[in-house]
Amino acid sequence: MGIELHNITKHYRVGVEQIHALDGVNLRVGDNEYVAVMGTSGSGKSTLMNILGCLDRPTTGQYVLDGILTTRMGAGQLARVRNERIGFVFQSFELMPRLSALKNVELPLIYSRSGWLHRNRLAKAALDTVGLSDRMRHRPNQLSGGQKQRVAIARALVANPSILLADEPTGNLDSRTSDEILALFEALHNRGQTIIMVTHEADVARHAKRIIRMKDGKVLSDMPVEQDAVSHAAEASQ
């Protein structure tokens, strides 16, 4: 199934100026791919993430997720797509401070048609996947940064989404914890999870299997990680 983007553009109006945040992006991500999206700020990678995550709608173009055309959907339908098919991981975790880890992980299921009844069991299973079964009752302020991000990943996984979207998942973590999180992503990828990760750190991006580089709202390059390393090194040496 996977993701298909056909000629996606996104225009903003800031005052009198038209900003082309995305300018004709075509992209196809298959099942069980592990993709890193790289680019400087202003390259359009955040806008791309928002559109991939159905948080935002493109100005023109078509976005097909799991064979469903999402471009014409209303806010309620998009919410359902996000709920059932997309898991978000944010740079600053976005955990609810007053809820326990378990309750945080249950959050997406509260809004789910099928998961509501089994939310407790599913949340425990998700926490188990990220190796935090022993921290279920803890609140976010009783957890370390890496543990917080793992709770957030468990939350993203709990509804069994088609794609896991991670926006700078290691941006707020030290290098050792970053490695932990990246190892977790690797493990999830090996289990069959599709992962798309936005980052500006080359070290982090290297863990993915495919790297998409963006610039000025366009896809600059899109190749497997080994090939990307070679071409990028060549580019850098020029």
Add this chain to the structure above:
Amino acid sequence: MIRLLILFYQSAILALGQVWTNKLRSLLTTLGIVIGVTSVSTIIAALAGLQKTVVDRLETFGTNNIFIYPDRPETGTKRRVTNNEIFFRPSDFDGILEHCPSLRCFGRMTFNRMNIQYGPHTEENVQLDGVEPAWHQVAKLPLLLGRPLSEIDNDLARPVCLVNSSLRDKLQLPRECVGTIIKVGSSRLMIIGVVADRPADLFEGGNSSNCECILPFKALYESEQSTSNGNLPFCMAQGVSNSPDVSDECKAEISFFLRQKRHLKVGEPNTFQVRYVGEFIDQFKQITTAITLVAAGIVGISLVVGGVGIMNIMLVSVSERTREIGLRKAVGARPGAILLQFLVEAIFLCMMGGFLGLVFAQGLTALMARLFALYLKDAYIPAWAVALSFGFCALVGLTFGMFPAIKAARLDPIEALRHE
């Protein structure tokens, strides 16, 4: 349907948690509602209590008691005539029982106040009731000693009287006082019996003395006539209809009879009033209902003010929790779910205020019932007032929570997640 119930349940849990984590703030926010509900419920309780006390008291007269008294009309040619043309002559009532089949019994009455003396004891300004024997059936005061007034006492204007127990005590009459002579004004009357006091009068506050002396109508009327320089003494009548159901008919019969007696033409207003106790009860109920409505309306304004407080705090809450809203939306909350969450929270706050208000009102009502036991011993918050309070609170929450909830539901998830 089930989906909606789940959503409601979920929102209720969230609202509860939110209120609980912001205990002090929630309490302060609902203060307006609390005060509003407390005051309206207490007022309703007080009026309900007052109504019950008064109606109970009026009912002890018997709802089929009928009063007939002279009354100058407000319109027509008779509105400026002298008392002599308005006041009843005792003969006006002659034959009334024969002409009014719904009237069971009937007696003329006149009143005065005089000093009463017994030995060294003087009681000043004692209420004198000149009554006919039927008075015993109308007033229903138990006879404690001696005998009731008889037709002969009245027809012959005998110098006899009944005293009530207050007067007996004040004058320090002997316990077996039948046959004792007391001086009423300038005449000497023999006591033939003792009646019980009337129940404490609601509207006199109990400060006037309850002393009462009952003597034959004719005796008192004639003594008043002799001192009134040709003016007619006051005379009224009290009767009892066959049953409360026919009080209305009875009133019509009496009015018809008296209009004929007084030769009133068609279209001319009555120069008298015929009222029965049931009417007073209805009138009193109307008055208390009107006061209740007015009070509820005024307090309703304070609830609206409370509602503005709720709206304010909900707006603060929405802006504080922008990131939370963004996250909820990102993980799949529909706008409707967010709307409901904040709406339920606002309604919950208001209902909690309503509940607190009712608790306070219950306390105040109990206090009132104790402090003003004479009037308000039966004060209670009626079930409809409880339902109304909750209903109105829910409505206030819905109304004033709507705007903040819509604001939350419309937030753009990307913007919300970026919010600091």
